[in-house]
Amino acid sequence: MMIPVTCRIGLQVSFLLLLIGQTHGRVTAPARLKAPVDKPFTLTCTLSKDRGETLREVRWLDDKNQTLLSYQPGNRDSVSGQQHVELATSPKDSSAITIRRVGFRDEGCYTCIFELSPSGSKQGQTCLTVDAEVTSERNKTAVSGKKASLSCSFGLPEKVQQILWKHTPAQGESTEVASFAKRSDPMIEPAYQGRVWLSASLSDSQLTIQPVAIQDEGCYTCFYETHSEGTKSSVVCLSTYVLPKPQVSYKTTSPGVIEANCTSVSRPPAEIVWNVETDNRTIGPPATVHLRQDDGTTLVISTLTVQSGLLKDVSVKCLVHHKGLESPIAVSMNTKIGTALTILISVTTVAALLVMSLCFCLWKCFLRKEDE
Numbered sequence: 001m002m003i004p005v006t007c008r009i010g011l012q013v014s015f016l017l018l019l020i021g022q023t024h025g026r027v028t029a030p031a032r033l034k035a036p037v038d039k040p041f042t043l044t045c046t047l048s049k050d051r052g053e054t055l056r057e058v059r060w061l062d063d064k065n066q067t068l069l070s071y072q073p074g075n076r077d078s079v080s081g082q083q084h085v086e087l088a089t090s091p092k093d094s095s096a097i098t099i100r101r102v103g104f105r106d107e108g109c110y111t112c113i114f115e116l117s118p119s120g121s122k123q124g125q126t127c128l129t130v131d132a133e134v135t136s137e138r139n140k141t142a143v144s145g146k147k148a149s150l151s152c153s154f155g156l157p158e159k160v161q162q163i164l165w166k167h168t169p170a171q172g173e174s175t176e177v178a179s180f181a182k183r184s185d186p187m188i189e190p191a192y193q194g195r196v197w198l199s200a201s202l203s204d205s206q207l208t209i210q211p212v213a214i215q216d217e218g219c220y221t222c223f224y225e226t227h228s229e230g231t232k233s234s235v236v237c238l239s240t241y242v243l244p245k246p247q248v249s250y251k252t253t254s255p256g257v258i259e260a261n262c263t264s265v266s267r268p269p270a271e272i273v274w275n276v277e278t279d280n281r282t283i284g285p286p287a288t289v290h291l292r293q294d295d296g297t298t299l300v301i302s303t304l305t306v307q308s309g310l311l312k313d314v315s316v317k318c319l320v321h322h323k324g325l326e327s328p329i330a331v332s333m334n335t336k337i338g339t340a341l342t343i344l345i346s347v348t349t350v351a352a353l354l355v356m357s358l359c360f361c362l363w364k365c366f367l368r369k370e371d372e
């Protein structure tokens with residue numbers, strides 16, 4: 001069966017009108033709208049006016065039928081209304097108002113009334129739902145043994161019934177960590193008690209872990225369960241650093257040849273370079289081995305072989321670079337410090353001997369005087 005073209009267009013038009021919204025009399029307005037919280041939002045009604053009709057006044061009412069704004073078209077001075085709304089520019093025969101900053105209280109149905117002469121008033125209605133998304137911070141890193149705070153926020157705490165935090169490690173199942181429901185205290189799962197805390201807030205939720213362990217790595221999802229918008233969530237991931245505490249050891253392997261090891265245990269693995277005084281050239285290429293430890297850290301050993309004569313002239317340092325450090329840690333093979341220390345010890349010894357002999361002399365003199 002063929003539908004005549006005009007009929008099809010008519011069907012399409014009425015379908016479009018259904019999509020656009022309700023038509024109360026001859027006022028068109030979207031039936032339902034979602035407005036993001038904390039942002040301005042504009043509501044619009046469109047009138048289809050008959051020939052010979054004049055628009056006298058437009059009024060906007062809120063959910064409680066209180067006048068939000070009213071004006072006479074073409075007369076800017078006639079605009080009167082509440083502080084939190086303003087008249088927006090709109091095409092001819094339509095009216096628009098802007099809610100300056102949408103909040104939870106702005107949810108509800110708004111009525112626009114067009115006073116026409118001579119035919120009377122025509123009205124339209126739009127129902128507004130205030131909506132928000134959960135946001136979280138950027139991914140975080142924390143130093144093992146220290147504190148980590150993860151947070152999420154949601155602009156409509158009035159709609160939240162419960163907040164739930166789950167932890168998903170890189171390998172393994174998600175587990176519940178903590179939750180906070182309206183009119184109760186934050187709940188921490190037994191496995192996390194004593195080292196995890198949750199803030200008692202339905203808008204800004206903060207999960208604190210102290211001390212942080214390597215097993216705490218992974219992603220954390222905060223779920224905000226609301227009564228009208230379903231469950232909304234966001235993810236923030238945590239990496240745990242173990243900072244290196246490098247050490248240098250060395251031994252003479254054959255006459256005139258010294259083998260030095262610079263070792264560091266860290267997570268993620270550190271990068272070790274050797275620095276010969278102000279020059280960064282290494283004497284012979286260093287050999288580096290990486291050994292994964294059971295606790296998730298990596299032992300890095302960099303071995304450098306040098307002529308023992310060189311250690312007398314210049315100071316040899318191992319530089320350990322790590323993501324968790326602002327600047328690399330330098331560990332000296334303390335050849336120069338060793339010389340300085342020897343000098344210091346010698347000077348101290350000589351000084352001590354001098355003082356002792358002085359005391360001895362004084363004591364002798366004193367005793368002599370006593371005897372006399």
Ligand SMILES: *[C@@H]1O[C@H](CO)[C@@H](O)[C@H](O)[C@H]1NC(C)=O
Nearest residue numbers: 061062063064065066111123
């Ligand atoms: C607002 O007025 C309409 C009729 O114009 C009425 O149906 C509705 O119940 C009123 N709402 C309130 C909250 O008074």
Ligand SMILES: *[C@@H]1O[C@H](CO)[C@@H](O)[C@H](O)[C@H]1NC(C)=O
Nearest residue numbers: 137138139218219236237238
């Ligand atoms: C956070 O980390 C996860 C996994 O570690 C990654 O998939 C995601 O893209 C990261 N997000 C940001 C914003 O860096």
Ligand SMILES: *[C@@H]1O[C@H](CO)[C@@H](O)[C@H](O)[C@H]1NC(C)=O
Nearest residue numbers: 249250251259261289301303
């Ligand atoms: C350096 O480390 C290697 C293992 O990589 C070990 O065999 C060697 O004995 C170490 N040398 C010193 C001086 O500690």
Ligand SMILES: *[C@@H]1O[C@H](CO)[C@@H](O)[C@H](O)[C@H]1NC(C)=O
Nearest residue numbers: 273274275278279280281282
């Ligand atoms: C060593 O230093 C020179 C300049 O002093 C620089 O160009 C070079 O990249 C450095 N090498 C390393 C491995 O850091």
